[in-house]
Amino acid sequence: MTTSLETDLCGTRLRNPTMLASGVMGETGDSLLRVAEAGAGAAVTKSIGLEPRKGYPNPTLVELDDGYINAMGLPGPGIEAFGEEMSVALKGGIPIIASLFAAIPEDFVTLAVRMQEYGASAIELNLSCPHAKGYGMEVGVDPEAVANIVMHVKAAIDIPLWAKLTPNTHRLLDVARAVEGAGGDAIVAVNTVKAMAISVEARRPVLFNRTGGLSGPAIKAVGLRCVYELYEAVDIPIIGVGGAETSRDVLEYLMAGARAVQIGSGVGRKGLGVFQAACGGLIRYLEENGFSSPSDIVGVAHVQ
Amino acid sequence: MFSKAVKIEQRVEEGKGITTLRFPMDAKVRPGQFVMVWIPGVDEIPMSVSFIGALAGITVKEVGEATRALSSLKEGDVLGVRGPYGNGWHLPPGRVLCVGGGVGMAPIMTAAEGIADRTRVDVAIGARNAGEIIFEERARRASDDVRTTTDDGSYGLKGTVVALADQMMKVKRYDVVLGCGPEIMNRYLLKACKDNSVPCQLSLERLMKCGAGLCGSCVIDGLRVCADGPVFTGEQVERMTEFGRWKRDDAGLRVSL
Ligand SMILES: Cc1cc2nc3c(=O)[nH]c(=O)nc-3n(C[C@H](O)[C@H](O)[C@H](O)COP(=O)(O)OP(=O)(O)OC[C@H]3O[C@@H](n4cnc5c(N)ncnc54)[C@H](O)[C@@H]3O)c2cc1C
Numbered sequence: 001m002t003t004s005l006e007t008d009l010c011g012t013r014l015r016n017p018t019m020l021a022s023g024v025m026g027e028t029g030d031s032l033l034r035v036a037e038a039g040a041g042a043a044v045t046k047s048i049g050l051e052p053r054k055g056y057p058n059p060t061l062v063e064l065d066d067g068y069i070n071a072m073g074l075p076g077p078g079i080e081a082f083g084e085e086m087s088v089a090l091k092g093g094i095p096i097i098a099s100l101f102a103a104i105p106e107d108f109v110t111l112a113v114r115m116q117e118y119g120a121s122a123i124e125l126n127l128s129c130p131h132a133k134g135y136g137m138e139v140g141v142d143p144e145a146v147a148n149i150v151m152h153v154k155a156a157i158d159i160p161l162w163a164k165l166t167p168n169t170h171r172l173l174d175v176a177r178a179v180e181g182a183g184g185d186a187i188v189a190v191n192t193v194k195a196m197a198i199s200v201e202a203r204r205p206v207l208f209n210r211t212g213g214l215s216g217p218a219i220k221a222v223g224l225r226c227v228y229e230l231y232e233a234v235d236i237p238i239i240g241v242g243g244a245e246t247s248r249d250v251l252e253y254l255m256a257g258a259r260a261v262q263i264g265s266g267v268g269r270k271g272l273g274v275f276q277a278a279c280g281g282l283i284r285y286l287e288e289n290g291f292s293s294p295s296d297i298v299g300v301a302h303v304q
Numbered sequence: 305m306f307s308k309a310v311k312i313e314q315r316v317e318e319g320k321g322i323t324t325l326r327f328p329m330d331a332k333v334r335p336g337q338f339v340m341v342w343i344p345g346v347d348e349i350p351m352s353v354s355f356i357g358a359l360a361g362i363t364v365k366e367v368g369e370a371t372r373a374l375s376s377l378k379e380g381d382v383l384g385v386r387g388p389y390g391n392g393w394h395l396p397p398g399r400v401l402c403v404g405g406g407v408g409m410a411p412i413m414t415a416a417e418g419i420a421d422r423t424r425v426d427v428a429i430g431a432r433n434a435g436e437i438i439f440e441e442r443a444r445r446a447s448d449d450v451r452t453t454t455d456d457g458s459y460g461l462k463g464t465v466v467a468l469a470d471q472m473m474k475v476k477r478y479d480v481v482l483g484c485g486p487e488i489m490n491r492y493l494l495k496a497c498k499d500n501s502v503p504c505q506l507s508l509e510r511l512m513k514c515g516a517g518l519c520g521s522c523v524i525d526g527l528r529v530c531a532d533g534p535v536f537t538g539e540q541v542e543r544m545t546e547f548g549r550w551k552r553d554d555a556g557l558r559v560s561l
Pocket residue numbers: 338347349350351352353354362363364365366367368369370371372407410411508509510511512534
């Protein structure tokens with residue numbers, strides 16, 4: 001039997017189930033290209049909006065032993081200038097997934113249509129950034145608002161539509177069902193967990209924005225729980241994200257029910273070799289246990 | 305690492321608008337690495353480590369709000385420091401020419417001091433004028449051949465430090481040149497090294513936000529200055545289409561240098 005890491009995600013073919021998470025090295029075409037060279041199965045862009053945005057002043061990042069807290073504030077060049085970055089990124093030969101943020105459905109539609117023109121393989125709606133006022137999580141915790149956005153965007157594009165959700169709500173499953181009901185093709189879970197760091201010496205929060213989003217191994221247990229619950233709540237594919245940086249982490253997400261796994265903080269903590277290392281361990285595990293594909297173990301943790 | 309609060313133990317004015325702050329630091333630092341320095345309520349910016357050891361240091365040139373706030377701190381004031389980050393210099397065996405322009409001497413000085421054999425390292429220090437020449441005495445303790453230039457001729461030779469380095473390469477044999485300064489200086493230094501067939505390493509600067517290889521704001525072509533650099537080999541720099549021409553602004557838009 002031959003074992004392959006090839007993965008199908010609602011029609012998008014990936015050479016392996018690892019993917020770069022949005023916001024990490026995804027602001028420029030050349031760095032997306034490097035992620036492709038480093039072995040990722042696909043790469044998600046930084047969340048792009050209509051206009052250029054500077055993001056927050058520094059400090060925008062706090063480094064912890066087991067992760068980061070960031071409040072970048074969604075910096076980005078805006079959709080117009082991003083076309084050039086996309087054309088460079090596409091040279092990497094892997095699917096480029098366009099992450100988008102906006103406040104109203106019409107703007108999401110405008111952005112999605114442009115990204116489809118630019119050659120994106122799928123759209124990922126960022127409905128989950130915990131630290132940018134008026135965007136992300138502020139829209140993403142209301143099932144009706146989310147359904148409305150998904151419906152509008154879905155009607156305007158031909159490529160698959162993914163929705164990235166926040167764990168910072170007790171309504172995660174309602175929001176996910178709303179995405180599925182409105183025609184969304186996949187759920188990405190999770191974005192960062194809203195968090196804070198305080199400096200005793202300075203007697204103030206460290207981040208300029210005061211609060212930010214926690215990522216890395218510190219949130220893996222939260223991500224796994226969300227994916228596990230989502231797997232039982234919806235039938236569309238789930239993409240796991242949160243603290244994955246080894247093949248074991250990827251296996252845990254697959255077993256919880258994820259079809260593919262995104263890696264963000266792992267790129268900073270382990271370096272760009274994180275994708276190849278995770279894939280190497282994954283294929284060894286599959287071979288040793290007689291599986292032919294990652295899809296064989298998706299959701300196996302849901303024992304009766 | 306969490307931004308660690310450190311108390312400033314020593315403050316030294318090195319030159320006009322150039323100040324060294326010394327503070328205790330446990331983390332091990334290699335020459336050429338940098339730290340992210342947090343001035344609470346103001347900003348967090350990258351600074352090369354200019355003194356390595358238990359009493360570490362940074363050397364700040366005032367160019368804007370954050371560097372002005374940093375320079376105005378006094379002994380006993382508290383700073384946040386996280387890092388070190390970046391690759392640092394690769395110090396090979398053989399003869400080394402260290403070339404520093406202005407406050408670019410900060411990471412250059414730790415390289416010169418990182419080479420134990422003083423006959424193996426020469427130092428060329430350049431600045432716009434006499435007031436901005438820093439670390440000359442320190443360099444003389446680390447090397448037998450230290451030369452200085454100023455653009456206006458107010459100290460040392462009149463001319464650019466690249467012209468001086470070019471001269472030195474023509475007269476003496478070097479196995480590697482290490483350079484840090486304004487991008488225009490780095491560009492001409494790269495060319496001079498090529499003309500003289502001497503390999504070089506250059507320490508580069510770009511806008512840094514996270515400092516930790518995540519956000520991508522500091523990229524030159526696909527390379528992150530904070531994580532893949534700040535030191536790049538001459539061959540790497542030559543392949544960079546953005547070097548000497550473009551940088552990225554806060555929004556990630558390409559703007560000319
Ligand atoms: C890896 C690395 C190491 C560094 N090491 C040192 C160091 O050891 N000592 C030191 O003094 N500086 C160093 N810098 C540069 C320093 O980080 C910037 O000067 C600082 O961030 C500027 O902040 P500001 O708020 O004072 O100025 P801003 O308000 O950001 O800028 C004010 C003005 O200064 C100009 N400016 C901004 N950045 C620079 C720059 N890098 N060089 C020249 N002009 C600039 C701007 O164009 C603007 O006109 C380093 C930078 C990097 C990336």
